[in-house]
Amino acid sequence: MSSNSIPDVRGRAKALDRDDPLSFTRSEFNIPTRAQIASTRLADPASELKTTASSDGDASSPCVYLCGNSLGLQPKRTPVRINQYLSTWATQGVQGHFKPLEESPLPTWVDADAKAAKLIAPIVGAEASEVAVMQTLTANIHLLMSAFYRPEINGRHKIILESKAFPSDHFAVETQIRHHGLSPETSMVTIKSPYSEDNVISTYDIMSVISTHAADTALILLPGIQYYTGQLLDIPTITGFAHKHGIFVIWDLAHAVGNVRLSLHDWDVDAAAWCTYKYLNGGPGCIGGMFVHSKNSLVTKEITDEKPEEGYRNRLAGWWGNDKKTRFVMANKFHPVGGAAGFQLSNPSILDITSLSASLEVFELAGGVPTLRKKSLQLTKFLEGLLNGMSEEDRKLFRIITPADPDQRGAQLSIALANNLLGTVMHELETRGVIVDERKPDVIRVAPAPLYNTFEDCVDFVEAFAAALQAGRDNAKSG
Template identity: 75%
Template sequence: MSSASIVADVKQRARELDRDDPLAFTRNEFYIPTRSQIASTRLADSDSIAAESEDTSARKCVYLCGNSLGLQPKRTSTRLNQYLATWATQGVQGHFKPVEESPLPTWLDADARAAQLIAPIVGAFESEVAVMQTLTANLHLLMSAFYHPDINGRHKIILESKAFPSDHFAVETQLRHHGLDPATSMVTIESQTSKDNVFTTEEILSVIAAHADTTALLLLPGIQYYTGQLLDVARITSFARERGIFVVWDLAHAVGNVPLALHDWDVDAAAWCSYKYLNGGPGCIGGMFVHDRNSAVTRLISDEKPEEGYTNRLAGWWGNDKGSRFVMANRFHPVQGAAGFQLSNPSILDITSLCASLEVFELAGGMARLRDKSVRLTGFLEELLVKDYGDGGIIGEEERRLFRVITPSDPDQRGAQLSLLLDEGLLETVMRELERRAVIVDERKPNVIRVAPAPLYNTFEECVEFVEAFKEALATAWKMKCRTAD
């Protein structure tokens, strides 16, 4: 079979998969940039964006970068305009006054509505989640409440050696804040079996076991940002907690990507951002999970020493019980649950934007349905990249030698991302050539591109289009490298 025939057959198969996709309708909930929009350097107005979005003749870009920044839901602008209209016409009354025909909650209850929508996505009770702050700020808030080092006993924090830099920064500065030296109080996990630092669960458990008596806190990613590996959250959590270690998960790349069951897995606490798979918008508000056993408030504010009835934390007035929040007394008494860890009143602009996207998750029927499509979509992409179809593949043998997939091939050990490790010296040209073809992925220097087909808006046919463009980009990059070497 010729290469052209292989491509034609694969494209036909992709179209059939898209035709039979029960979640195909959610793609129309998003603005998919066109090729001309991606190439443009001019600010577009809302009318032209809407018109081009509805123009079926306009060629769309191939956007496989939801692991870095999700696309904009169409309803986001609608909800934000409703928020702006409330502010414009009601002023401060928007905090308390319901507005007829508005789907938005009062600003006083906006965080509660967001918690209601995010709870099923992370597998938690509403009372166990709070939409607040940003990812790293939330990690600091959690550690300030639950990391209590004893220099002669438990003082170590365990994390993985190639965690996202902000996680390293948070851990190192928390240690120094307590007068500890990261050289002796920070333990990093590094794979002894994988050159790409893809862990086995046993490797992680062995490090935990080796330091269990001196470790106070474990911080790991649900999905490792660089390799795309999905860790066994339930097993690792259970193992660490049995040894008296407080367990925190960074779910930046896991939330909205894979099903989570934080309450049932007995996770102590977790934090996440909302601008990747949750499509909240750049730098949008983050979230926090605190298991209900760690957020109980057992005394009334009228009791003697009511501050002994809850875990101490860095507090702010929005974490105060709603019944006493506006009394303006200088006596902190937190609301029960994760909401009691809030500081200032949250950005209603941010929460409105996030909730617009969470409505689409609700419309899709939840994470189980999205995960089913995601497994098929990512598996299809992997097949196109590595499979030999007898007489060859879309990616030829020459190009296939120029990269390899470092994300685990087991669907249970990955989310909606494949990380492709390129031969040295190819990254810059490959990225430039993909951009020229209106294909958007992201890079992690020195030589990895991350490709993330998001089930809410990506298609099987887009996977084929990416692989075709990637093949051409690789060939161009290899020629340029050889020419430079000569």
């Protein structure tokens, strides 16, 4: 994008923002100012940090936050709901578990997880009974594998995952294999594209590995969206192919939930897990979520004194997963409630659930994921067009590694930089009030989230990015 075309592009962005039917949702979020993100002092987020304007623009203006793929911004409803929770705790004590309060928008604490599950079910395309809001992402993956990875039963022992999976997924697979007395060297199979230098793996690549190892593969763990490249995998096709070979599939939806359309029940997905602090805006380290298809979570027998362990698939258990009719009887006889809730362990953090549910209210207000996805496709395409329209000199210093096909990506564009540029680019972007994240050795990830990002944010990013690349060239010359 040449300097002469910037006014035209900005004018087009402003027009798109004016015509955006979802523009009202931006006001639902606390957008940090440039001064706030530059400050090293704890400040009251409700008050603006007043500073004089600088050469980088008005320091009291909003920053350009394109990092919802790492940590979503705070909804303005979140502190309101949390204060209501704190008020309930302060004035009701233990009664908050069971006592409904007039004019309170919050459920009783004993029902908070069920209310959150009902809110998140449409976001993942599931029945409410198939969803549990619980634990954290990797803990939930371990819980699912403890129930569904059983190599001692049928001799199938291999687990397939991608070679560049997020480290936690690798660790979970390796330790689960060792937990069963097996070796990752013989029981872990990794998928790597033979053609892509960036390890963008095709559906064909995945199916080829499945076919090769089908006879002794028990389980597959794959990401809905690959965290590094931003590639969206073909979840229904891969799931269906695995099922034809009798293989159970778990999907890590950390980067997909709240980002792209999901139909986990209709796609016959076996199980899935996700975090809630990225596109779901639950807050740092917020509670995770789990999906277990209804066919895999049946409880076929009523609890009996003789054999309470019969009638359900064995799993690691805790009292919050126990049948609600007997949960507070305090008997040492575990018999799970049907559905994903039967995989719960301890009673969940109400603070976390309150924070998450505040954001899920905004998703409802926006019309759900289908409406958000429509805007997201437009935003990401617009950003991609701006990047591809940068000067030839700039284009020599980066390339977009996320697939160009909109159906193979979410909101994120991953940009691979030329050698030794990452540090300079990140510093220069931050100096100009632009927040993205990095993945070493040389990738920045840029994610315009449709709930709060604008088309003009994309223009601001590309302007700052061009200046950052120029700084990189200047450093190279002076060095």
